[in-house]
Amino acid sequence: MDREQNHREAQAEAEVGQTAVRPVVAAFMVLFFVLVVLTPLLWDSAHHVAGNSAFHVLDEARHLPPRSTEISRTLWEAGLLQGTAQLNTRMRRRMESFESRLQSTSSLRIHLVTPVNRFFSGLLGASNADVYPGRTGWLFYGPALRHVTGPPFLRAHQRFEGGRAMDSVAAILGFQRQLAERDIILVLLPLPGKVSIYPEQLSTTFDGKIAVQNVANAEFLRQVRDAGVLVCDVVPTLMDAKERTITYLRRDSHWSPLGMERCAEVLAAFIGEHVSLPPDNQRSYRRGEGREVAYRGDLATMLYPEANAEGEMDETVFTHPIFDSEGGTWAPHEESAVLLLGDSFTNIYSQADLGWGTGAGLAEQLSFYLQRPVDRIAQNDHGAFASRQILSDTMHRGRDRLANTRVLVYEFAARELSWGDWKGDLPMQLGSTIQAPAALEDAITVSGRILKRSLPPVPGSVPYKDCIVSILIESIERGSEPSKSFLIYAWGMRDHQWTDVTSWQVGERVRLDLQRWSLVNETLGSINRVPLDDGVMNAEPWWLTTEATRVETPLSATATLPKTTSVPDDIGLIDLVQQLEAAKQQVLRGQDGWLFFTPELRSMSVGPFWGEAAPQVSRARNKDHADPRVAILDFNRQLKGAGIELILMPVPPKAGIYAEKVGGARITEELRASMESDGALGTFLAQLAVAGITVIDLQAAFEAQADAGAEPFYCRTDTHWSPRACSMAADSVAERIRTLPWYDALPKNTYETRESELVLHGDLAALIDGETREEIISLKQVGVAENGTFTPLLSARQSPVLLIGDSHNLVFHGGGDMHATAAGLPDLLAHALGFPVDLVAVRGSGATTPRITLARRRDKLAGKKVVVWCFAAREFTESTTGWRVIPVIP
């Protein structure tokens, strides 16, 4: 044995230890290898330094090991064994999160994934784990395909697998039993994946005449039907419809509008046949004309995330939005006798974030075919439990969502039968109303320690681009006030990128600005959410307002403000701001019902805010990004290099235009002085103009038209401007654009307008305890009118005019907390120009984030002629993210 051992060693030494290689070849190999393995580290570091990436490996690696205080506290609280186990679990999660972020944010991956997939998948037919290329450009979703080709999903020995409850039949029957106790009929709507209906687009073995399903499908239907559950099986419908039309999107995982509408019709007939619903003659619904929507499917995005040729992967469909009898867009009604639980198949034509338009989803179509209102609870993905979980949580919190329900339609993707977590019997009992920790507050600030959190999926591994994560924090005890737990939802992934929230670690202390989830549930509730891995979802959730809005938008400000008295005549602006900030008072009550935003007043009090003064006066956390001039000039330089004109349009401060409404003689005088042309703002804008930037001076326009009696330029109770100011801004921009040489050659449309009035309860008013003041403002909505249907305009990615900035671009346009739709700056500008504009606007700071979004598009602003940058002038000093230089056109 020993002799042989020596022989092995000698052989290894001879075979590997001795190598015939010329020194120059060896040096090349070593250098090349080192260069290749070092490239991503250097590349990512360069991106980080350039401000184009928030994640940096060295920064985050420091947070991996637990700190000494965390170790001692955990061991003290949980004991040696359990404490060590807890620390170990936390470390593992941090490391998993770190590695996922490292990979998903890697510049190498981001730049290579599309061309490599074009070669391997597009040319050679390789699938990645989640997308399978089919014939003639069709793409198929991996989990849906593997559900069909996989083993029977009813295998008895797999009741639990990977922590998931696999018994779909038990969960459905349990759900049915609970509904039956309230005389509610359950209708099951399992939706087949595309591969079931179009197998011939994947394999030539099929002739397209038969549907292909998991081998257990028939047995599943038999078991649930035998137990008395009504099942609306739409497979025959979809097979029949495919003879006449395409029923699934070619490069998306969902059905086509026509496929969905046909199924909604069949579902309505099925309900009519099996369920006796109480008459409802109150409302009627009508279908609008086909609205053309062109979008790149979710599967195409997963496979080719960086495909940037304009419209290269787009697929065009016609959706049919549903309107009520008064021409209003369809909305769910909680008092309806029909409740639809669903997933992204329900949302695909309802939720703007999914990209296929709004107002034309499954609930809308079902409403149309039933000619009665429908209530809807839908969340993208996790159809096996997510919608039932939301219903269960809602009921537990004391809100009886089933009070009027007579029939509940439960829609889910059939693939969930193989891969979903059915969670067993989720309780549907009505609980007593749980008081939120701060019962009367809509917005609060909480300091605490993170106890748990969930992580979003790795970008590109799921067919959706946005995802909300859950965080559980424990507030810090203050005096006699005990600590409390807060369940918080926050963006974990936006536009296929992980957010900074994913870098937060368990045990870390944070200070968060929150608003009540119920306020945003209507707009965000349908977006895919990753729950915590236990049952704390019964707590009243809160929504984390974005970091940038922590100071900048009043929704996140500390609530419950004292009712201020009028401002004394002798107090100066700086003193007033200091007093307001010391009292954590975000809103100043001015004269005649006018409300003013404290950060805006501060911004006007600081004087010059660029150059050397910037770090002293800016709120930017990183003082390297304090100077707005650097970022603006750089952006202008980039645009100029690409032949694009920048139009800068800061919205003047309300307190400057309406200084007399603030109150206090001295303050009024100071505010007016700050708005003079030699004031800080005027000087700064003049310098930019000298530097060659087109600046639209709205202050001059406002002053020129400040006729008494006309509608004001700002909402009295809101941080934003009024529709009148929007209109003037749009006209000013359009006037400039019309002078540009390319404008005349563009085809123009004529859009319809309609006047309406809006009762507005402003965001500033919402912050004042007991404030009920409302204001009525007039709107001019812009859209397309067809057959009596008024359809708002959509943002147009291919437009030569790009509008970027903060919520001044969204107000009266974005709906929800933006008050109205179709009447904001983008709409009015489209009306004035004769074509729709492209819009990149955020609710937080308009200083840096919109440019990061543009950089992520990676299209180098191809096809753009003008970029209009519109934001509140207070951003010059108050943006906490600051003014970073972003290589939008590298």
Place this chain on the structure above:
Amino acid sequence: MVFSSHLFIFYFLPIALTLYYVTPHRFRPLLLTLLSYLFYGWANPAFVLLMLFSTGVDYFMGLRIASGQRMAESDRATGQRMQRRALAISIVTNLALLGFFKYANFGIDSYNDLLSVLGWADARWDMALRITLPLGISFYTFQSMSYTIDVYQGVARPVRNIVTFACYVSMFPQLVAGPIVRFREVADQLEQRSHTLEKFARGTAFFSLGLAKKVLIANPCGHIADTCFDAGSVTTMDAWYGLAGYSFQIYFDFSAYSDMAIGLGLMLGFVFPKNFDSPYHAASITEFWRRWHISLSQFLRDYLYIALGGNRRGAARTYANLALVMLIGGLWHGASWNFVIWGGIHGAMLALERLQGKANVYRHLPHGLRVLLTFAIVSLAWVFFRATTLPDAWTYLSALFGIDGDGASAGLLRGILYQPYYLGAILLAAGITWGAPQTWDFTRELSWPKALWCSLMLVLAIAALVTQSYNPFIYFIF
């Protein structure tokens, strides 16, 4: 941490190499040990404690055995007793660790299944917690244990420096999936080794070719295998296609890991022994085991087969020993009856070939046919290795012989699998297996074309890697 991961290739490796070469020679074992513990602890920090424990026990038992040897010179009986005790503690500790972490779940499940069959379901032992298998425990316990055995047998010198011993046990290039390097094979290198440009260059060649084998061949072959083995129904043709996919996947996966381990070793100045010698060139199962996972085969032969008496106690005992060693070898790979059956098949074949001796059935066949027959037997045995459960294995075997399968959904597999990428991967795998030189031979002389080829493979593999999700090595789970 996985060699073919973004974290390892682009962060851990460059940082580790940089630190290694800027550290003075005398501190390099300590640095390597720390890096290896970081590498190992990345999967689960708690596992580090387990490895530390195993390392500590064997280090001290090695010293104890050495003391016993010295004592035996004056008091033979006491000295030998001390040696035997120390060896027993080492072996029992390591096997107990392995037994608990690897086989406890299997043992309880088998016990419960047996009670159910006997109708005594009430006596089942319901254990709420499942024990997590620490990464690479099968490899490092064997490696660590071999040290005390070698010291006991007097074929290795006891190590005085615990850092040196910890470095040997934990060395990250071969920690989690071998090769199982015995202490005496690297003892001298741990103390002193050469670092040359040629060695490093050859290391990069090994690593690049290994990464290419893994990403460009093993992974697509694995996709074919996964699709077929995980399918609800599969046609006979697809079943054979899937089996070929798995045969090539496991070979290229494991071979790739070994190449990368050897390459990393070379970059750090170590020379590790060969672990593969073109196993699919084997013309019999006996020869297959001389070529496949050589370090394990030799470990089992030296420490188990020979300890059981080898072929010195008559023909019947020899056959029994062969079968037993292979059964244990099967069980070493994984705690399930599938692996026992897989080991049993190989043990039976080894015994049969020995029994036939010169009348061996292979002798009458042309060499090519013998190789093909051996490959077929090995591949059929892989069914038990790959299938998740025993019933799954039987179902797949039925499909292979046209007894079962061919449901409607089976047609979809053709659309997935008969794509140029997968067909190309299988053909390439077959071509390399039977037509290309081994990495060892290919890299013995590195000319410009070979250097460019290795560089191209590295770039292609990395490009393909960034589009793939988590793709661990098969042997990581053993």
